[in-house]
Amino acid sequence: MARTQVKRHGWIGRLFFADLLAGLRLTLGYMFGKTITHHYPDYEKWIPYQRHRGHHFMNTNDLGEVNCVACELCSKICPCDCITVIPFETENGDRRPEVFDIDLARCLYCGLCEDACPADAIKLGQEYEVATTNRATLVVHLEDLTSAPRKAINGGQVLPARLDPEGGLRSVPRSGTETVGQDWWSRIRQGK
Amino acid sequence: METVLDLLPLLVKMAIIVGVLLLLPLPLTWLERKIAAHIQQRPGPMRVGWHGLLQPLADAIKLLTKEDHIPAQADRMLFAIAPVVALVPPFVVFVAIPFGDPIQVFGTEVTLSLSNLNVGLLFILAVSGIGVFGTILAGWASNSKYAVLGSLRSIAQMISYEIPMGFSVIGVVMLANSMQLTQIVAAQQGLWNIVVQPIGFFVFFVAGLAEAQRIPFDLPEAEGDLGAGYHTEYSGIRFSLFMLAEYLVVVVLAFLNVLLFFGGWLGGPAFLPAVVWLLLKVGFFIWVFMWLRFTFPRYRYDQLMTIGWKVLLPLSLLNIMVSGFLML
Numbered sequence: 001m002a003r004t005q006v007k008r009h010g011w012i013g014r015l016f017f018a019d020l021l022a023g024l025r026l027t028l029g030y031m032f033g034k035t036i037t038h039h040y041p042d043y044e045k046w047i048p049y050q051r052h053r054g055h056h057f058m059n060t061n062d063l064g065e066v067n068c069v070a071c072e073l074c075s076k077i078c079p080c081d082c083i084t085v086i087p088f089e090t091e092n093g094d095r096r097p098e099v100f101d102i103d104l105a106r107c108l109y110c111g112l113c114e115d116a117c118p119a120d121a122i123k124l125g126q127e128y129e130v131a132t133t134n135r136a137t138l139v140v141h142l143e144d145l146t147s148a149p150r151k152a153i154n155g156g157q158v159l160p161a162r163l164d165p166e167g168g169l170r171s172v173p174r175s176g177t178e179t180v181g182q183d184w185w186s187r188i189r190q191g192k
Numbered sequence: 193m194e195t196v197l198d199l200l201p202l203l204v205k206m207a208i209i210v211g212v213l214l215l216l217p218l219p220l221t222w223l224e225r226k227i228a229a230h231i232q233q234r235p236g237p238m239r240v241g242w243h244g245l246l247q248p249l250a251d252a253i254k255l256l257t258k259e260d261h262i263p264a265q266a267d268r269m270l271f272a273i274a275p276v277v278a279l280v281p282p283f284v285v286f287v288a289i290p291f292g293d294p295i296q297v298f299g300t301e302v303t304l305s306l307s308n309l310n311v312g313l314l315f316i317l318a319v320s321g322i323g324v325f326g327t328i329l330a331g332w333a334s335n336s337k338y339a340v341l342g343s344l345r346s347i348a349q350m351i352s353y354e355i356p357m358g359f360s361v362i363g364v365v366m367l368a369n370s371m372q373l374t375q376i377v378a379a380q381q382g383l384w385n386i387v388v389q390p391i392g393f394f395v396f397f398v399a400g401l402a403e404a405q406r407i408p409f410d411l412p413e414a415e416g417d418l419g420a421g422y423h424t425e426y427s428g429i430r431f432s433l434f435m436l437a438e439y440l441v442v443v444v445l446a447f448l449n450v451l452l453f454f455g456g457w458l459g460g461p462a463f464l465p466a467v468v469w470l471l472l473k474v475g476f477f478i479w480v481f482m483w484l485r486f487t488f489p490r491y492r493y494d495q496l497m498t499i500g501w502k503v504l505l506p507l508s509l510l511n512i513m514v515s516g517f518l519m520l
Contacts, residue, residue, distance in 0.1 A: 024484070027486060030233060037233075037235050
């Protein structure tokens, strides 16, 4: 910094501390600029992008059945062996999972199961608050997966939020604020 | 009876100054943290009170209730004395600092200073020089390598920078023909000293930063390389005394910069009382000190000495010479 400044301003700039002044100007700009901190979890919550890989969810078809055909490809491709699938045959001859368990404590959220799935069934959604005080609850079952939050359609913004009133460890967006979030990236100063 | 009545305004002024000075570091810590945070795009303290305004109170309670620990091998008496020695000089300096022209209260004239010394400037420089003893004693008494290194650095730094600091104000004294601070301010009627003494101001400002041990000259307490420097071993209330002293030195410096170079209470808009205008200027300087702190990195030890002896000292001597020729 200093050297380039000396080159740019020559010895006159050096005499009058052009480099120090440039530094002061920069910090002055930041001092009166916007802060980038998320006031998470009790005032604001970040809604992740569509590409975010969070808590898994299971797609269902129009009849309310899960899309999964229990081919066990996800379980095979999983690098940490955290998916357990046990298939069974329904009355109309479809192959469906009887058990579909994911151990979130082992999962590394790589998304390979999503890529391997031929039936558009297992996906990774927007939920990222999976902290718990009981490790057993980290093994999620089929019904948890079908009810888990989908991929965010309003991702990439900060919403006004508050802590879950039920005393859970979650932050929930305030009701009626789905459209008033701020574009967080507008607060970031872009370098030259 | 008359002597008591004469003493009354003095006592009131003393109580006000001591009270304000003891409480002043609380908002200043808040301000410093806010400025640091916003320069780094953080909001800083936000949770205790509105925008974290009560955070300093919480911090103070924490510091006062902490264990006051003295290391086993420390020199216990010096260890206990050092924070007080560091704290007293910045308070004593305020004896000589004037806050404005005399005002009329209930028909009697009240001077806005505890004592209008005719060698006020000399007194201030001398007393603030004593402050370094707190640092030295703290470093020595702690019996800790970090603390000793910090106080050694601080001795060298203080000796190097008091000289250009003393020389840089000679130009101001020459212009005012007096060392009385009220006279110095009065001499700036119409033209502030910053215009005629830019080099003197620069030297005084930089040397003052070094005297206050602020970044970029905070080698005595360099967090990065010395733990916390001379107050590494201090905790609880004794540590808070050091903090108090540090902030008060900054306030003193801001006052001196304003009084010597920025016209003191002169030149304000008509609707503002002179004292308020003075305090506004002082606040601006405090803000500048904090702004500098979170902009610049720390100088290396040899760079510190080079700046002190090879740049600031010749500059201050040159300043005296040039002002002398110009006045002839």
